[in-house]
Amino acid sequence: MKYVIGVDLGTSAVKILLVNQNGEVCREVSKSYPLIIEKSGYSEQNPEEWVEKTTAGLAELVAGFDGDVHDIEGISFSGQMHGLVLLDGDNQVLRNAILWNDTRTTRQCQEIYEVAGRERLLEITKNPALEGFTLPKILWVKEQEPEVFERASVFMIPKDYLRYRLTGEIHMEYSDAAGTLLLNVAEREWSGELLGLFGLSAEFCPPLVESHALVGTLSAGFATKTGLSEAVKVFAGGADNACGAIGSGILSEGKTLCSIGTSGVVLSYEKRNDLDFAGKVHYFNHSEENAYYTMGVTLAAGYSLSWFKDTFAGEEEFVEFLTGVDEVPVGSNGLLFTPYIVGERTPHADAAIRGSFIGVDAAHERKHFVRAVLEGITYSLNESLEVFRSSGKTIDSIVSIGGGAKNDTWLQMQADIFNARIEKLSSEQGPGMGAAMLAAYGCGWYPSLKECAEVFIETAKTYEPIPKNVEAYQKLFAIYQQVYAQTKELNEQLREFRK
Structure with missing residues (x-):
C-alpha cells in the first residue's frame, strides 16, 4: 500500500x-x-x-x-x-x-x-x-x-x-x-x-x-x-x-461548500474567469488547474456560538448546551441574532458593525437564544449564497463541513434557510485531506482530482429542505437583511465606548 x-x-x-x-x-x-x-x-x-x-x-x-x-x-x-x-x-x-x-x-x-x-x-x-x-x-x-x-x-x-x-x-x-x-x-x-x-x-x-x-x-x-x-x-x-473545497469534492460547476469553523465560508466552484461580483464576494483561483471559486465569509460563525456558550454556559459541553434547540420553532419565537460580534466581511465589509439580539421577550428561555444564534449564523452565510444566485448560479446541493455539520438540527436548518439539499460527508478531514489529494494526484495515483475525489470522498447523509420551513425562513431572512442598515449608525455611535 x-x-x-x-x-x-x-x-x-x-x-x-x-x-x-x-x-x-x-x-x-x-x-x-x-x-x-x-x-x-x-x-x-x-x-x-x-x-x-x-x-x-x-x-x-x-x-x-x-x-x-x-x-x-x-x-x-x-x-x-x-x-x-x-x-x-x-x-x-x-x-x-x-x-x-x-x-x-x-x-x-x-x-x-x-x-x-x-x-x-x-x-x-x-x-x-x-x-x-x-x-x-x-x-x-x-x-x-x-x-x-x-x-x-x-x-x-x-x-x-x-x-x-x-x-x-x-x-x-x-x-x-x-x-x-x-x-x-x-x-x-x-x-x-x-x-x-x-x-x-x-x-x-x-x-x-x-x-x-x-x-x-x-x-x-x-x-x-x-x-x-x-x-x-x-x-x-x-x-x-481551496484545499477544503478539494477535500469536500467541490470540483465541478454547481458544487458548493458550507464550512463553519471559527469563521464561516460559503464557497462555490467556477469554471469561468470573467464573472463580475463587484467585489461583494471573493473570487480566487482554485487549486484545480484552470478553475476558480467564489467565496463569501462570515467572520464570527462558529465563534458566535462558542462566545455565547462560554459567556452564558461556562464549562458546559456543546452537546448539553444544544439540548432543546430542536424543540424551538423556526424563528426562535420571534428572536433574531446577527453574528457581527467582531465586525463582518460578506456582504458587508465593516469592521465597526456589531451583533444584535432583536425581539427579546420575557417568555424566551436559553434554548431560544441558542437557536437564534444558529439561525443568525446561517442567515449570514445565506447572504453570500444570495449573491451567487443573483449572478445566475444555480445552487441546489451544498456540502456542509465543520462545526455546522456536527448537529442534525443545524444541518436541517441549513437545508431550510439555504433552500438546498445538504450533504454530510462520512469522513470529514477538511483542508488536510485536500492537500493529501493534491499529493495523490501529483504522484499519478489518479488521472484527475475528480477521479481521486470519487474514491476519497463519500456522502453519509443528506437533508432536504422542508417546504413550510423554507417559506417561514424566507420571511425571517428578509427581516434579517434589514438589521445591518438599521444598526450601522447606532454601532458607529457606540464605537467610542468600546474598550
Missing part, C-alpha cells in the same frame, strides 16, 4: 494526515503554536514555530507508522491564506509573519484604492482591498519598517515558506497568490501594472506553479529529522479554502 501526507498549516496548529490509496486516514497528528498579539488589531507568528512543530509532527507520525517508510510517496500542503513572510537576499526571515486576521492596515487599503482605483483593482484581482490581504501588509512594512523592507528580497505565504524549508525551493501556487492582491486572477500571472504602481519588482514575487506541481524532494537534513525518505515527492499545495 502506498501513502501520501497532507499538511494543513492553520492559524493555531499544524494538522498532519497520513492517507493511503483508498483515501483512508491512517494516522493523524496535530501540534499547536501561539499567536503573537503585541497590541489590539495585531496578529503575528514566528515562522520558525511552523517549521519546528511540523518537523516534530512528521517525526511523531513516522515513529507510529508500522509500514515501510519508503511507501510514503508524496507530501503536499494547505495553509492559512494572506499571511506575509519576508525573506532577505539569503532567504532568512526578516520579521514575524503578519497573519490574515491582522487588521492594522486600514490606511494602506485606502492607499491602494487611491493609487490603483477601486474599479481597476477589481478588474485585475477580482477582490476588494481588505486588511487581511497581503499587499496592504507589504505596504505597511514599507512605510512603518523601511529598514526591514529595504532588506526584503522576496515575500511568501505561510505554507509556501514551510515548504521552502523542507525543500530549499521557493515557489507560490495560484490559489494563495490570488489572495495577495498582486495577481491578475483571470490571466494567472503577477500584475506588472500593480507591481509598478506600488514600487515592487517582479523578483519580489515568487515563481508561480500549479497546486499539484512537483516542486522538489525533501532535503537530506529534513529527512533525517523526520524519518521520512529523501525520495518523498513534494507538491506545491493550496490555500486552506
Whole structure:
C-alpha cells in the first residue's frame, strides 16, 4: 500500500494526515503554536514555530507508522491564506509573519484604492482591498519598517515558506497568490501594472506553479529529522479554502461548500474567469488547474456560538448546551441574532458593525437564544449564497463541513434557510485531506482530482429542505437583511465606548 501526507498549516496548529490509496486516514497528528498579539488589531507568528512543530509532527507520525517508510510517496500542503513572510537576499526571515486576521492596515487599503482605483483593482484581482490581504501588509512594512523592507528580497505565504524549508525551493501556487492582491486572477500571472504602481519588482514575487506541481524532494537534513525518505515527492499545495473545497469534492460547476469553523465560508466552484461580483464576494483561483471559486465569509460563525456558550454556559459541553434547540420553532419565537460580534466581511465589509439580539421577550428561555444564534449564523452565510444566485448560479446541493455539520438540527436548518439539499460527508478531514489529494494526484495515483475525489470522498447523509420551513425562513431572512442598515449608525455611535 502506498501513502501520501497532507499538511494543513492553520492559524493555531499544524494538522498532519497520513492517507493511503483508498483515501483512508491512517494516522493523524496535530501540534499547536501561539499567536503573537503585541497590541489590539495585531496578529503575528514566528515562522520558525511552523517549521519546528511540523518537523516534530512528521517525526511523531513516522515513529507510529508500522509500514515501510519508503511507501510514503508524496507530501503536499494547505495553509492559512494572506499571511506575509519576508525573506532577505539569503532567504532568512526578516520579521514575524503578519497573519490574515491582522487588521492594522486600514490606511494602506485606502492607499491602494487611491493609487490603483477601486474599479481597476477589481478588474485585475477580482477582490476588494481588505486588511487581511497581503499587499496592504507589504505596504505597511514599507512605510512603518523601511529598514526591514529595504532588506526584503522576496515575500511568501505561510505554507509556501514551510515548504521552502523542507525543500530549499521557493515557489507560490495560484490559489494563495490570488489572495495577495498582486495577481491578475483571470490571466494567472503577477500584475506588472500593480507591481509598478506600488514600487515592487517582479523578483519580489515568487515563481508561480500549479497546486499539484512537483516542486522538489525533501532535503537530506529534513529527512533525517523526520524519518521520512529523501525520495518523498513534494507538491506545491493550496490555500486552506481551496484545499477544503478539494477535500469536500467541490470540483465541478454547481458544487458548493458550507464550512463553519471559527469563521464561516460559503464557497462555490467556477469554471469561468470573467464573472463580475463587484467585489461583494471573493473570487480566487482554485487549486484545480484552470478553475476558480467564489467565496463569501462570515467572520464570527462558529465563534458566535462558542462566545455565547462560554459567556452564558461556562464549562458546559456543546452537546448539553444544544439540548432543546430542536424543540424551538423556526424563528426562535420571534428572536433574531446577527453574528457581527467582531465586525463582518460578506456582504458587508465593516469592521465597526456589531451583533444584535432583536425581539427579546420575557417568555424566551436559553434554548431560544441558542437557536437564534444558529439561525443568525446561517442567515449570514445565506447572504453570500444570495449573491451567487443573483449572478445566475444555480445552487441546489451544498456540502456542509465543520462545526455546522456536527448537529442534525443545524444541518436541517441549513437545508431550510439555504433552500438546498445538504450533504454530510462520512469522513470529514477538511483542508488536510485536500492537500493529501493534491499529493495523490501529483504522484499519478489518479488521472484527475475528480477521479481521486470519487474514491476519497463519500456522502453519509443528506437533508432536504422542508417546504413550510423554507417559506417561514424566507420571511425571517428578509427581516434579517434589514438589521445591518438599521444598526450601522447606532454601532458607529457606540464605537467610542468600546474598550
